[in-house]
Amino acid sequence: MGAAVADTAALPGEPVAVHETFALFHRTQTVPGALPGPVLKQARRCLIDLVGVAAAGSRTELAVLIAAHAATQFGAGTNPATILFDAGARKASPAGAALAGGMTIDAIDAHDGHPLTKGHAGCGLFPALLAIAETEAPDMPLDEFLAHLTIGYEIAIRCGIALHATAPDYHTSGAWVAVGVALSGALMTGANSEIVRHAAGIAEYHGPRSQMMRCIDHPTMLKDGSGWGAMAGVSALMLARSGFTGAPALTVEEAAVTGIWSDLGTRWRIMEQYLKPWPVCRWAQPAVEAALDLRSAHGVASDTIGRVRVRSFHEAIRLATARPADTEQAQYALPFPVAAALVHGRLGVAQISGEGLRDATVLDLAERVELSESAAFNDLFPAERWAEVELELTGGRVLASKPLTARGDADAPLSDAEISSKFHALMDEAGYGDRATRIEDMMMAGAATPATVSDLVACCSASS
Template sequence: MTKIIDYIRNSQWQDFPSSVKHNAFRSMFDTIGVSAAASKTELSAIIRNHAARMFGGAGASLWWDGRKVSPVGAALANAMSIDALDAHDGQKLTKGHIGCGLIPGIMAIAEAEGIDDSQEIMTAMVLGYEFGTRAGISLHASTSDYHTSGAWIAVTVAAIGARLMKLNESQMRHAMGIAEYHGPRSQMMRCIDTPTMVKDGSGWGAMAGVSAVYLAADGFTGAPAVSIEGKDVADHWADLGQHYYMDEQYIKLYPVCRWAQPAVEAVLDLIKHHDITADQIANIEISSFDEAVRLCSMAENTEEAQYSLPFSVAVAACHGTIGVDEISTAGLTNPNIQAMARKVNVISNDDFNAEFPKRRLAIASIETTEGGRFSSAPTEAIGDPEAPVSDDVLRQKFDTLAASCDPETQKRLSHALGDLRHMPDMNKVLAIMQKH
């Protein structure tokens, strides 16, 4: 445990390889872009109002809102707001998302504590991705239930927040233990089967992590964090500082569950290569892994749309892509999309089950009204670390999402975040997001 704590407390920006720095810039850029579009959701409005009412204070900002709340409240609301739009980055082995909860958590502490060094914030972010990926893998290996990202993000935010607060080794250890104990052990597949606003637990995890840091600073005890300190999970932590998971995050092109995106890409590929139009499609069969098969809800709201493979495939088949509008009112009330979704049948594939979570695969078969049948090869989603999207594509995604802001704000935000090769100005980024 001392080795892990020493690494978190003592690592500096210059210690990281150039690829790690570049991918950190990309993930920060991507997450902030998602936050802008996500702030327009009903979920975001509800949780921001809740934070202002129940977690008031003056320490940290509600992003894209203008109000100030406690750092605990800011972490809760900003992370849950990002989670409202399933377009943020993720990591395959964790079956979850690090930046969604980590970035709001560490930025809430940084703002509350007057930490305005962009390099320190970005260093904390990299350490959070390294710690968080291992925390997710470790938790999944140590329990039979599949918990949301919030469960292990709580410990991650506590560990990295303790660095920002300059807690000593004992306090840091207790912060992690408190966060693990108080963090949400929420059941991910329950929300997959019945999609609601609880989503991936990132908001409650970020809040529990920030709370744990301040509790530990005041002398509250809670060690050990068994998913970090347990002998049975030691192998997951052995390569910390040697192997960089920052280079193994994926970037999403569409604001829907990652598990649906291999099927989406397979369908788009068939449509492109066989020149199929939406009105020629009689039915679509998707063969994929079990977790994707359970994304089966017929969408009546955006939460159900984001966790529905048939709806995601239907949008792609009708529009050639999936945007925020398509998973919002415009798409949900579109009779063509709803009719197409009813043509989608999803079946389990044992070979793909064996590959999950390291690989997420799908095969699509389209039967046309003229009697033709076309099948794809096994397909993975675009944006995986093995086939990353370019910086230009990432910028296009950002511009699309940040278009929810006025043009001048979008331009200033993009400029503050930088060119993805140099340090962003996080003080300017935060100042822009403080404006309503």
């Protein structure tokens, strides 16, 4: 796999031991049957979830705009890649398809994440690695692709933890996803250790170190930078293969992060992933969970609620939008999704988009949601995200939840049935319900139903 590459100048110093570890890890874990059973199952769960979110995201204005941009500005050339669920069934270069795919998934904030990265690896990894595999190894067995995706998670998550440990600003996921894509993509295409090292260095230098809290305070289509990071990672790999040189990636090679990489292959970070029950920022989900618990336990009708009080950690309280103008603002909000959940008894894509944004009952209740910060919850963030909710009823009675985290964390995972239900609901809402069972069977069955990268691409094409 992979095209011939030009001679590449050596980076300063000798490649550190972690690069040798990458190569060994890749060789041992891509052998059929090598991944531990629970790890492979978790990769399948993450993949099916990402596909469902991509389908739902493709119906947003953000996705329509970015797909058109990728198709027109990132020329497909002689070896084009599919743009995920693009209504026009257009193609682009692998970097363009990675950009569009990452932003399409990010358009609906329902994808998986890792608490210590405060962000999302799969959102950028999946479309980037799929675009590379489609153009260079379309006959790759799906289980082999899953192994590469799993390795991508292990590398990208550690890149994210390392960046947060060494950089003072809170950067979007794209900053470290770029390095994860470059490294795992290089390994997947059989690049030598020198090219792997240059690809990581280029990706880290050019990855989008955008400030996450600016997007929290001013939600727009910028989102979490995942698509831009996916594009930067693919571009870094292609550049390194052509002879372009880069500086050492500090999130991989700096002495201060050695411990983060020391357990590669023994500690499976993908098992620490959360999968979301609701399509909004993870920081808002504990409050949504607490509100729904109170509604269910006490049979509360929304028209009997006078005020809602939410206590959570600082970053969650920054999600203060009560009257979102668009789906981006609705996803990076706390009062609005809490109110929508209390009114409708659920929180799906319909509640944070389209007519759901103009629901007068929800908007009225959202204006009566009061937010406050808890020092105790601040101390637990980011490893744990907590909230508690009080409902003050119009008659004066106060119903108080216990402190809660949202379901879907590693210690309270969504069941396979819940993930399946979420997947089918997302596919149905996106208009792809007729293929959902076929996709689910292919992804979850494994070797019993052999499939290839081409089969996966076909499932993620609007023209399938």
